[in-house]
Amino acid sequence: MKMYSTPEKVISYTGVRPQDFYLEDDGEKTAEEKLKEMIEGWLLQVKDLIDADRNRDYNKEVDEGKREKVPPGIENIALRMAANMVAQAQLRRETPIVRHDDYSVDMVEDKVMTNAIKNDLARFPFKFDVKLMHTGKTKED
Numbered sequence: 694m695k696m697y698s699t700p701e702k703v704i705s706y707t708g709v710r711p712q713d714f715y716l717e718d719d720g721e722k723t724a725e726e727k728l729k730e731m732i733e734g735w736l737l738q739v740k741d742l743i744d745a746d747r748n749r750d751y752n753k754e755v756d757e758g759k760r761e762k763v764p765p766g767i768e769n770i771a772l773r774m775a776a777n778m779v780a781q782a783q784l785r786r787e788t789p790i791v792r793h794d795d796y797s798v799d800m801v802e803d804k805v806m807t808n809a810i811k812n813d814l815a816r817f818p819f820k821f822d823v824k825l826m827h828t829g830k831t832k833e834d
Contacts, residue, residue, distance in 0.1 A: 695752040696736040697743065697763055697771030700729035703736070706772055707779045714786070732775060739774040742806060743767060749820040770813055777805045 703709070711717070711724030714731065718724050744750050751763040781803060806814075 694737060694740070696733070696740050697751065697768050698736055698739075698775060700732040700736065702772055703732050703775045703779065704728065707776045709779050709783070713783055732779070735775050735778045736771065739771050739778070739805070742774065743771060743814065746806070746814055747817055747819055748822070764817065766813065767817060770810055773810060774805050777807065777810075781805070 709728065709732075711728045714728065716724040716727045716731075719727075722730070740752075751760070751767055754760045755762060
């Protein structure tokens with residue numbers, strides 16, 4: 694399945710390394726391959742979230758010739774959402790608690806689609822599904 698970004702772009706954007714997730718070579722796969730596979734899974738989830746939010750599949754629209762390419766803004770949003778997933782996973786491995794001062798602590802939030810990302814997504818039109826239904830009646834009825 695096509696995604697809106699690539700593991701390589703996410704790795705470059707975030708600077709994440711296999712060691713950050715304690716990934717090691719195991720004889721079958723290298724640590725780098727495991728990292729790319731993990732990020733690819735997140736990118737598939739990100740694509741599903743974007744598609745559901747906009748009620749459209751930009752890759753399918755490209756394949757059907759309805760558009761030349763996926764909008765660069767959608768690619769950027771996917772990259773940022775995947776980066777949020779990387780950051781959250783890293784934080785959760787360290788500690789699920791964020792300390793603000795001596796008395797105030799919070800849990801790490803699961804926020805992949807931040808308000809800034811929601812605002813950027815809103816710039817891309819929501820696709821309405823319009824379906825016509827034939828009642829079976831004719832003028833003669």
